[in-house]
Amino acid sequence: MEPIQQVSGRAYPWGxxxxxxxxxxxxxxxxxxxxxxxGKGAFESVRAEPGNLFDDPRYAGAPILVAGENFGCGSSxxxxxxxxxxxGIKAVIAPSFSDIFSGNAFKNGIVTVVLPQEAxxxxxxxxxxxxITVDLETMTVTTDFQDRFAFELDPFRRDxxxxxxxxxxxxxxxxxxxxxxxxxxxxxxxxxxxxxxxxGVAVEGIGRT
Amino acid sequence: MSSEPRxxxxxxxxxxxxxxxxxxxxxxxxxxxxxxxxxxxxxFAGLRAADRKVRRPDLTLAVPDHNLPTTPRVDAAGxxxxxxxxxxxxQLSALRGNVAEFGxxxxxxxxxxxGIVHVVGPEQGFTLPGTTLVCGDSHTSAHGALGALAxxxxxxxxxxxxxxxxxxxxxxxxxxxxxxxxxxxxxSAKDVVLAIIGKIxxxxxxxxxxxxxxxxxxNLSIEGRLTISNMxxxxxxxxxxxxxxxxxxxxxxxxxxxxxxxxxxxxxxYWKTLPTDKGAVYDKVVTLDAADIAPxxxxxxxxxxxxxxxxxxxxxxxxxxPSKRAAAQRSLDYMGLTPGTAMQDIPVEHxxxxxxxxxxxxxxxxxxxxVQGRKVADRIRQALIVPGSGLVKRQAEEEGLDRIFLEAxxxxxxPGCSMCLAMxxxxxxxxxxxxxxxxRNFVGRQGPGARTHLVSPAxxxxxAVTGHLTDVRELMANHA
Numbered sequence: 001m002e003p004i005q006q007v008s009g010r011a012y013p014w015g016x017x018x019x020x021x022x023x024x025x026x027x028x029x030x031x032x033x034x035x036x037x038x039g040k041g042a043f044e045s046v047r048a049e050p051g052n053l054f055d056d057p058r059y060a061g062a063p064i065l066v067a068g069e070n071f072g073c074g075s076s077x078x079x080x081x082x083x084x085x086x087x088g089i090k091a092v093i094a095p096s097f098s099d100i101f102s103g104n105a106f107k108n109g110i111v112t113v114v115l116p117q118e119a120x121x122x123x124x125x126x127x128x129x130x131x132i133t134v135d136l137e138t139m140t141v142t143t144d145f146q147d148r149f150a151f152e153l154d155p156f157r158r159d160x161x162x163x164x165x166x167x168x169x170x171x172x173x174x175x176x177x178x179x180x181x182x183x184x185x186x187x188x189x190x191x192x193x194x195x196x197x198x199x200g201v202a203v204e205g206i207g208r209t
Numbered sequence: 210m211s212s213e214p215r216x217x218x219x220x221x222x223x224x225x226x227x228x229x230x231x232x233x234x235x236x237x238x239x240x241x242x243x244x245x246x247x248x249x250x251x252x253f254a255g256l257r258a259a260d261r262k263v264r265r266p267d268l269t270l271a272v273p274d275h276n277l278p279t280t281p282r283v284d285a286a287g288x289x290x291x292x293x294x295x296x297x298x299x300q301l302s303a304l305r306g307n308v309a310e311f312g313x314x315x316x317x318x319x320x321x322x323x324g325i326v327h328v329v330g331p332e333q334g335f336t337l338p339g340t341t342l343v344c345g346d347s348h349t350s351a352h353g354a355l356g357a358l359a360x361x362x363x364x365x366x367x368x369x370x371x372x373x374x375x376x377x378x379x380x381x382x383x384x385x386x387x388x389x390x391x392x393x394x395x396x397s398a399k400d401v402v403l404a405i406i407g408k409i410x411x412x413x414x415x416x417x418x419x420x421x422x423x424x425x426x427x428n429l430s431i432e433g434r435l436t437i438s439n440m441x442x443x444x445x446x447x448x449x450x451x452x453x454x455x456x457x458x459x460x461x462x463x464x465x466x467x468x469x470x471x472x473x474x475x476x477x478x479y480w481k482t483l484p485t486d487k488g489a490v491y492d493k494v495v496t497l498d499a500a501d502i503a504p505x506x507x508x509x510x511x512x513x514x515x516x517x518x519x520x521x522x523x524x525x526x527x528x529x530x531p532s533k534r535a536a537a538q539r540s541l542d543y544m545g546l547t548p549g550t551a552m553q554d555i556p557v558e559h560x561x562x563x564x565x566x567x568x569x570x571x572x573x574x575x576x577x578x579x580v581q582g583r584k585v586a587d588r589i590r591q592a593l594i595v596p597g598s599g600l601v602k603r604q605a606e607e608e609g610l611d612r613i614f615l616e617a618x619x620x621x622x623x624p625g626c627s628m629c630l631a632m633x634x635x636x637x638x639x640x641x642x643x644x645x646x647x648x649r650n651f652v653g654r655q656g657p658g659a660r661t662h663l664v665s666p667a668x669x670x671x672x673a674v675t676g677h678l679t680d681v682r683e684l685m686a687n688h689a
Binding site for chain 2: 015016017018020022023026027028030031032033034035044045048068069070073074075076077078081096097098099100103104107108154155156167168171172174177178181182185189190191192193194
C-alpha cells in the first residue's frame with residue numbers, strides 16, 4: 001500500500017446522509033474477480049441524474065469526498081472502497097461512518113475523517129469553489145480561508161496509512177503467538193476444531209480429500 | 210479469572226485475544242469463517258500472489274449463494290444446467306477452483322445442503338455459541354442469535370483471516386436492547402427488529418455490539434432470534450448477540466458439525482458460563498415494550514424508516530432536522546408515495562419471501578398459514594418463495610407447504626439470496642413495488658428503480674393475497 005501523508009485538492013461537496021454501499025456500487029458490479037475498474041460503476045444511480053456532482057467537470061478527479069452521517073452503511077462489500085479508490089478518492093470526510101466501511105477504506109489507503117456536522121456544512125460550502133487539505137501528520141483538515149478542523153485517527157490505522165504497511169505480513173510475524181493460542185484452545189475448548197475427535201466433518205461432499 | 214461482572218461480549222472477546230498491542234488494538238482469534246463467491250475471489254488471489262496458504266481450512270466453510278439463479282439447477286435427466294450470466298458463472302467457477310486449490314471445505318450448488326451462508330452455518334452446526342465467526346457479508350451478524358460473536362468483514366479481512374485465522378480489532382462498546390412483555394397476535398421477530406431499528410436509527414448501533422435481552426427475546430425460537438440478530442447491522446451494529454440457553458443447546462444437538470459425546474458435554478458446560486453476569490454494565494441500554502410493537506414495515510429507503518401497518522406515509526415537513534426532511538422527501542420521490550397515504554392503501558406488484566433474514570422453515574410456515582385456501586391477487590406480477598437452503602426446501606415439501614404456495618399462485622424456487630440484492634436473475638423492475646421479507650430497502654437494492662417495503666413473512670403473504678400492503682391480523686381474524 002502506498003504511504004499517505006496528506007490528501008489535498010478539490011472535494012465533491014455532497015453532504016448526503018446514510019449513503020449505503022449499494023449506492024456507492026450497486027450489486028451487479030460485484031461479479032468481478034479483481035479489484036480494478038470499479039470506478040465506472042461508482043454512484044451509478046446518482047450519475048443517472050443529469051447535472052449530478054460526480055459528472056460535474058469542476059470536481060473531475062477530486063481526491064476528497066465530503067458526505068453526511070453514516071457514510072458506507074449497509075453491505076460489507078469492499079468493492080465500495082475499491083470503486084472510490086478507482087475514482088481517485090483518497091479521503092472521505094463525514095460526521096460518521098459505518099464500522100465495516102471505515103475498515104475497508106483504511107485497508108485500501110482511503111482516509112476516513114470524522115468531523116462534526118458544522119464542519120461538514122462549512123466544507124461543503126468551501127468545496128464548491130476551493131480546495132481542501134487533509135493532513136495525517138497534524139490530523140487537521142484545512143482550507144484556504146483559515147478553516148482548521150482537528151480530527152482523531154486510531155493510532156494503529158494512522159501508522160499503517162502513513163507507512164503503507166502490509167497488515168497480513170505484520171500478523172504473520174506473530175505466528176508463534178497464534179500457534180501458542182491454538183494449542184491452548186485445543187486443550188481448553190477442543191470442540192472448536194470442527195470434527196475434532198468425531199466424524200461430523202466427514203459429511204458427504206464437505207471437504208476436499 | 211476476573212471477578213468483575215462481565216457481559217457476554219466481554220467474555221467471548223477475552224477468550225479470543227491472542228495479543229494486545231499498546232494502543233489497545235487486539236489480535237483476535239477467529240474460530241469460524243464462512244466464505245461465499247462474491248467477496249472471496251480477490252482474497253484468494255491475494256494469497257496466491259503472496260504465496261500464502263489458508264492457515265485453518267478446517268475452520269472454514271465455503272458455499273455459493275449470492276449469484277445462483279433460483280430456477281431449477283438440473284434438467285429432467287439430472288444434468289447441471291448452465292448459468293446464463295457469464296460473469297455470475299465465472300465467479301461461481303472461481304470459488305470452485307479456489308476451494309480446490311486451497312483445500313477449503315465446500316458445499317456445492319447442487320448439494321442438498323447448499324443455501325444462504327447464514328442459513329447453512331447454524332443448520333449444519335458450524336455456528337456455535339462462544340465462538341468468533343466471520344464472513345465477507347454484513348448479515349453475518351445473524352449468527353449472534355446462537356451466542357457467537359459474529360460479524361461481517363471486507364475482502365481484505367477475508368484474506369487476513371484465510372492467511373492468519375485472526376483479525377486486528379479494537380473492542381467495541383456494548384449496547385443492551387431489552388424487549389420486555391408479550392408479543393401481540395400477528396407480531397413476529399421481524400416486526401420486533403424493525404421496531405428496534407426504527408427506534409435506534411440506522412446508525413444508532415455504530416461502534417457498538419448489541420446484546421438483545423428480555424422476555425420477548427428469551428421466548429423467541431432460535432429461528433426468530435436469527436431474524437433479530439441478522440438485522441443488527443441495519444441498526445449500525447456489526448454484531449447482535451443473544452445469550453445461549455437451553456433452546457440454543459437443543460437446536461444444535463445432533464447437527465452434523467456440532468460436537469458430540471464428551472466434547473458436547475464440555476462445550477455445553479462452557480456455553481453455560483457465557484451469559485452476561487448480574488451487575489455487568491453496558492455502555493448504553495435501550496428498552497422496548499412488546500405492547501407497543503405492531504406488525505411493522507418500511508416506507509422509505511433506509512431500514513430506519515419504519516411505521517406500523519396501521520400508520521400513514523409520513524410528511525417530510527414533520528421532521529425537525531432539515532437534512533432528515535430533505536432525505537425523507539428524496540425517499541418519497543423514489544418510492545412514489547404521497548404523505549398521509551394509509552400504508553394499507555399502497556398496492557404492490559411483487560412479493561419476495563426469502564433472504565437470510567426470513568427464509569427458514571418457521572418463516573415459510575408463517576407465510577403458508579396466511580396463504581392457505583387463498584389465491585395470489587391478480588395484480589401481483591411475481592410472487593417468489595425462496596427457501597434459505599436445500600434442507601429447508603426439503604422439509605417444507607415434506608410438510609406440504611410447497612403445495613399451498615403453488616396452488617395459491619406463488620413460485621417455489623431453489624435456495625439462494627435471490628431478490629434480496631439484484632445480483633442474480635431475480636429482480637424487481639424499475640418503478641414497481643415489492644413487499645419483501647429481506648433486510649434492505651435501499652435505493653436500487655432489488656434492481657435499479659425498484660421500490661421495497663420490508664415486512665415479515667406473514668405480512669408479505671397477506672400483501673400477496675390482497676394485492677396491497679395489509680395488516681395480517683385482519684386476515685388472521687377472518688380465517689378461523
